[in-house]
Amino acid sequence: MRLETRKLLDKAFSGLGLIAIAVMGIALLLILTPIVWRGSKAFVFKGTIEHRRVMLEQFDRGNPDKFTREYTEITAARAPIYKMMEDFEAETIAQISSMESQMDAKKDRAKELKTAARALKSDGKADEADQLEAEEDRLKDEAKELKSRIKEFKTARTEPYDALHEAIRELLGPMPGQRTPVLLRQQYGQTRWDRTLVKLHEVLYTEEWDYSNADAMGVLVETPRVKQFKGTRLEPFFQYLEEHIEEMMRPKTTFYWQFITDKSKDSHIFGGIWPEVLGTIYLTLGAMIFAIPMGVIAAIYLCEYAKEGRVISFLRICISTLAGVPSIVFGLFGLAFFLNTIQVSDSKSVLAGSLTLSLLVLPTIIRSSEEAILAVPRAYKEAALGLGAGRWHTVMTVILPAALPGILTGIVISMGRAAGETAPIIFTAAVSVGAPLKIWETLSQPTPALPWNIYNLCTEHEAVDEIRHVQYGMVFTLVAIVLLLNLFAILMRARISKKLRG
């Protein structure tokens, strides 16, 4: 080949290589940026007074005196709102009762007329009696009409008011003086400023879908809610709310690092993701407890003890096959074998999940350990044996230490894999909601875990929109765990091999 051609080929080759790396880097950036950006909002966000209230009341965190002071000011800021609502209620009641007394007066008058008519009849004054009866009928009809008007008025007032009341409760929390709701999520207003603005919008506008055009998709129509309360005491309510919302919520930049270590309250509406994080840690470490000894011993056996033959070739094929089995199949196997057949626990449990995950990562650990062991120079082995070391000693004192960087790399990469796998734990270990487990409970109890709960929150949570930040926070945490593990593997590898090189 001519020199120019060779040079051209070399250049093309390195160019293509660089492009591939760049594409990979961009893809990684595109994936990671939103995860990091949106995930970080679970930790750093504008928290409202309600957030601080949750922290104080549910997690015993923060300065009670300072909070009380702040809360007094906020109550004052909110007072006009509630005053207007009370006024509105009172006004409505007054209007209804005045209408009712009108109706009652008419009814009473009708009754009087009836008795009067009866008396006239018995006196034989039929003409006058007829007149009175006609008057009575008119009054009765009027009373009836009034009654239906009252009914109309009531629905016209209460239905929008109930909706408004509910929307305000979601925004600010329950009205003062009301009975505490049972559900925790109804006991507090919006804890995050971004959600506050969304809820504020829901208070200010009603949403309706317009399906009048049958050929097109429905159209969302937003009408200002104030229209429903024209001419009532609530007319200025909406403007006031919009103008004073910051005083009522006091958004402050909040650094909530305890998101990782807090329990979740009322299925992730409040609090953090500690049960999931802990569950992931348990499952990963559990998988390693089983997979590391099995994998490393198997690798040592295959490299140092096994005599090449059919059985060993078959074993190797099995290991390769195991590496290619889809993870959902491992999950089903774990259910069928660990839970139903040998019954390691009565229900799903961390133990069963760890065992299943350990099978999943076993081939990786065996392979990487084997490679690391085979990469140990033969000279080391000969030197040890030549000095009178047995096989066991050679493995323990020379081969394993030299192979350690490779073995550890394999282990840490498997840890990342085990931490992130969803399918194997669906049937064997994961539940959507749960408390952080004590270490001995892992033998019998299922646990929430990051990968499963990320999926679960997206698909099955009853208030998906309320907790997007939790989802992103979980994804961010999981990705961070996996990346940190890999980074750790790289650093450790570099350190140990530097030590070995001298």
Place this chain on the structure above:
Amino acid sequence: MSEEITLKKIDTFAQRDEVTSPTETHIEAKDFSLYYGDFEAVRKVSMKIPKRKVTAMIGPSGCGKSTLLRSINRMNDLIPSTSASGEMIFDGHNIYARNIDVVTLRARVGMVFQKPNVFPKSIFDNVAYGPRLQGIKNKQELSEIVEQSLRQAAIWDEVKDRLQANALGMSGGQQQRLCIARALAIKPEILLMDEPTSALDPKATAKIEDLIGELRKQYTIIIVTHNMQQAARVSDFTAFMYEGVLIEFGNTKQLFTNPENPQTENYITGRFG
């Protein structure tokens, strides 16, 4: 031409006390053969290796020197599908007998390889490796053995200040002497050396040759070498092998000055190999 080379070599013996009388046998091969699969790499070799003498093995590349040397501590067992026939007698026992414990055998036969193969550990740990295997845990005792071995291997002065440094940081020649010290630390009776100086420069080679001269007082040494001057300089006896067969074995001076076999003569005078 050939005369000249031979004469030159004779000079090197001049400084050495000559071994003429037959000495005590330390290892004896009897019709010993070693096979790699079907290939007979060592063919029915019979020889008596004398105690506390230096025996050199020479011969063209691929003639089976290393194989024979490694047969003495059964290093060939590592290679799958090797098999042996005949006997290799050490201390009255055939080391290829079924009831022989290879690990104890290897502890009595030290080996130094062609390429220095120090462990990626500290200098101290390298030398202490063998004694530790033998169960010596006492720090004091270990230090004494390490110092003594390093002194014997003539490297003590160079490393005494950095015993905890990684052995991989030493020069090739130092590493090879460390390997010798490591082998000596197990207090072997026999020291096998497979081309121990082929990876070293002349200065380091000279040091190791001097060392062999010292060690021959205490150990039975068998050394494989391609360097005939080296064989002549350091050995008392020399074995010449060709295609797996032991062609001639005898007193070094005699073998170099007056070989019985024409093949030996051809080889040492450089006509082939």
